[in-house]
Amino acid sequence: MSTSKKVILKSSDGETFEVDEIVALESQTIKHMVEDDCADSAIPLPNVTGKILSKVIEYCKKHVESTKSDDRAADEELKQWDAEFVKVDQNTLFDLILVHNGVD
Numbered sequence: 767m768s769t770s771k772k773v774i775l776k777s778s779d780g781e782t783f784e785v786d787e788i789v790a791l792e793s794q795t796i797k798h799m800v801e802d803d804c805a806d807s808a809i810p811l812p813n814v815t816g817k818i819l820s821k822v823i824e825y826c827k828k829h830v831e832s833t834k835s836d837d838r839a840a841d842e843e844l845k846q847w848d849a850e851f852v853k854v855d856q857n858t859l860f861d862l863i864l865v866h867n868g869v870d
């Protein structure tokens with residue numbers, strides 16, 4: 767069992783999420799905070815609710831997992847997964863877009 771380094775992310779509504787650092791580093795903002803040693807404890811994300819943060823983490827995990835494969839079929843599967851991922855209500859989609867623009 768591998769023990770990868772963990773990062774704690776804290777949403778605006780106080781939810782905390784412990785994720786593998788490699789997953790958190792998918793976000794450029796979080797990556798810079800980690801690189802600048804600003805991530806000693808929980809990384810606060812004041813503009814992101816727990817509901818949206820959990821969706822963002824799900825997305826990042828899937829994309830990290832998919833980078834382990836150079837398979838054309840895996841690329842196609844990821845595209846289909848992405849298409850399904852954005853099939854959410856309009857408010858959730860709007861929040862995801864705002865997070866992408868602000869946290870990416």
